Structure formats: structure tokens, C-alpha cells
Amino acid sequence: MNREMIVFSGSSHPGLAGAIAERLGSRLGRSRVVKFSNENLMVRIEDNVREKDVFVIQTSSSPVNETLVELLIFLDALRYASAARVTAVLPYFPYCRSDKKDEPRISVAARLMADLIQAAGADRVLTMDLHSPQIQGFFRIPADQLLAAPVFFDYFNEVLFKEESKEDFVLVMGDHGAAKKFSYYFDELQLPVAIMDKFRPDHTEKPVIRQVIGKVRGKAALIIDDEIASGGTLVEAAKFLQKEGAKRILAAAVHPVLSGRAVESLVASPIERIIVGDTVPVRPKVRDHADRFVLLDLSPLFARAIQCIHNGDSLSDLFPPSVKRRA
Numbered sequence: 001m002n003r004e005m006i007v008f009s010g011s012s013h014p015g016l017a018g019a020i021a022e023r024l025g026s027r028l029g030r031s032r033v034v035k036f037s038n039e040n041l042m043v044r045i046e047d048n049v050r051e052k053d054v055f056v057i058q059t060s061s062s063p064v065n066e067t068l069v070e071l072l073i074f075l076d077a078l079r080y081a082s083a084a085r086v087t088a089v090l091p092y093f094p095y096c097r098s099d100k101k102d103e104p105r106i107s108v109a110a111r112l113m114a115d116l117i118q119a120a121g122a123d124r125v126l127t128m129d130l131h132s133p134q135i136q137g138f139f140r141i142p143a144d145q146l147l148a149a150p151v152f153f154d155y156f157n158e159v160l161f162k163e164e165s166k167e168d169f170v171l172v173m174g175d176h177g178a179a180k181k182f183s184y185y186f187d188e189l190q191l192p193v194a195i196m197d198k199f200r201p202d203h204t205e206k207p208v209i210r211q212v213i214g215k216v217r218g219k220a221a222l223i224i225d226d227e228i229a230s231g232g233t234l235v236e237a238a239k240f241l242q243k244e245g246a247k248r249i250l251a252a253a254v255h256p257v258l259s260g261r262a263v264e265s266l267v268a269s270p271i272e273r274i275i276v277g278d279t280v281p282v283r284p285k286v287r288d289h290a291d292r293f294v295l296l297d298l299s300p301l302f303a304r305a306i307q308c309i310h311n312g313d314s315l316s317d318l319f320p321p322s323v324k325r326r327a
């Protein structure tokens with residue numbers, strides 16, 4: 001786009017937004033969020049954005065509903081301030097697990113989020129590893145989905161497979177959904193796969209693992225999932241894998257939501273290393289367990305994508321061929 005670019009950060013993840021801006025060689029735009037005594041928010045854009053190509057970075061993180069409303073007000077303020085084009089950058093998409101009507105009389109909240117973001121003034125959306133691909137189709141504006149896989153592949157190849165022979169590993173998909181979503185992991189890594197047969201009997205965030213499909217005995221099991229919320233899936237999966245004779249258990253997930261007592265449960269589990277992206281700010285206690293958690297920097301991927309969108313270049317060139325088919 002033949003206009004000046006300017007990147008703003010909402011208050012949800014200033015660390016990631018700052019790293020992205022730095023990689024783009026620019027400073028973050030100035031803005032101010034005021035919270036009044038009645039809990040209403042006001043966003044004031046402190047830089048001129050008239051006729052500019054604007055990006056606003058706001059991930060879904062605690063307090064989730066407040067950061068969401070802040071984003072909507074931010075988008076509205078940018079529109080009133082005459083920005084030429086506004087891209088909402090959502091590293092972790094809000095309400096992404098509410099993506100279908102699988103119970104009577106419930107909302108498809110992820111679609112509602114898409115409606116709200118468009119209505120508030122976004123011209124485009126940039127996000128990462130959606131819980132399910134249909135969310136992209138909830139938008140009637142361009143919505144680009146980045147996949148964190150290349151960054152994870154680099155870590156696996158440069159660290160994990162140097163510590164232990166790659167042939168010792170089996171990829172364990174956290175559930176049937178993960179097996180479908182992450183099938184490019186098998187193509188790229190050329191490793192055997194096992195799938196956790198998981199179901200959720202209710203909304204207590206206590207999943208039940210019925211069986212593991214595939215061979216894990218004597219293997220280093222590397223569990224792959226899109227997000228860690230309560231940690232229940234990983235903890236139950238790890239117990240099951242241990243019982244089935246896996247010799248080591250590791251896990252990788254893009255979005256470290258780590259709600260409630262997730263960190264404590266994971267630290268007490270047999271998972272020796274948990275590799276996560278930085279789409280959501282992690283609590284200080286994650287850094288206290290630096291021996292168990294590895295945080296991968298996804299800011300270079302976001303910065304390259306923002307530059308591509310600004311220049312009008314293809315985003316698929318950011319991914320290896322196996323991933324490109326899904327991006």
C-alpha cells in the first residue's frame with residue numbers, strides 16, 4: 001500500500017506488540033486507554049492516522065471481555081480518525097472454541113466476534129492458528145491466518161532432535177481435531193503419529209481420554225495441540241501416555257492461555273518440557289519454571305506478515321510447502 005504504515009498496541013500484550021514494531025523498524029503509535037469509575041473505556045489515538053495503513057495488535061487474554069471491548073472501541077476510534085485501512089491483528093482469537101452450535105440454544109460466539117470486529121471498523125484481520133478453520137469464513141472481510149508451525153519446526157530440528165534421535169519420537173495429537181488440523185506436522189517432520197481419543201462429557205474442563213490410537217511404548221511422545229487452557233487435556237494425556245509406556249513426554253502448543261491452576265498442574269505432571277508460542281502474555285510463574293516451559297518468539301512471523309500485507313505481497317511465501325497448502 002502506497003501509504004504510511006502505523007502499528008498500535010492495545011493493552012493486552014504490549015510485549016509482543018513492541019517486539020513486532022521493533023522488527024518492523026518502527027515505533028508503536030501512541031494511544032491512551034482510560035477506564036472510568038463506571039467501568040466504561042475510552043480509547044484516544046494520540047498520533048495522526050489520517051489516510052494511513054493502520055495495524056492494531058490486541059490478543060485475547062485476561063481480562064478477556066475487557067480487552068475485546070477495548071479492541072472494538074480502538075477500531076471505532078481509528079475509523080473516526082480517518083485511517084485509510086485498519087487491520088485488526090489478533091494473535092489469539094477471542095472465543096475461538098465457541099465455533100459451532102453443538103448444543104441447543106447456544107450462541108456461535110466466535111462468529112459473533114467476527115461480526116463485532118467488522119462492525120467496529122476493521123477492514124482486514126490477521127490472526128494465528130485458529131481453533132477451527134471455519135472461523136476464517138465467519139468474516140466477510142479478508143482474514144489471514146498465520147500458522148506458527150515453521151517456528152516450532154525450527155525448535156524441534158535445532159534443539160529437540162539434536163538432544164535425542166528424531167527416530168525416537170512419535171507425534172501425539174491432543175485429540176481428533178488436532179490430528180486433522182495439524183496433519184502437515186506429519187508431512188513436514190516425517191514422524192509416526194498417535195492420536196488421543198479425547199472427549200469432554202460436560203463443561204467442567206475435565207476431559208476424558210478413552211484410548212491412544214497408535215504406538216507410543218518406548219517412544220518420546222511429543223503432544224501437539226493448538227492451545228493450553230486449564231491444562232486438563234495435557235495432564236490427562238500425559239498420564240495416559242505414561243501408562244502406555246512412553247519413555248518421555250513433551251508437549252507443544254501455540255497459545256499458552258494457562259488459565260486457573262494450569263501452570264501448577266502441568267509442573268506436577270510427567271510432562272518434562274512444554275513448548276509454547278507467545279501469542280498470549282504468560283504469567284510470571286511460567287518464567288519461574290524456565291526448566292519446564294520454552295517460549296518461542298512469534299514476533300518475526302507477525303512482523304513479516306504485516307509487512308507483506310502493507311506491501312501487497314503474498315503471505316503464503318512465509319511458509320514451507322507442507323504448511324503452505326493449509327495457510
Ligand code: R5P
Nearest residue numbers: 226227228229230231232233
Ligand atoms: C481442544 O479442544 C483444544 O485443541 C485443546 O486441547 C484445549 O483447548 C485445551 O484445553 P485444556 O487445556 O483446558 O484442556
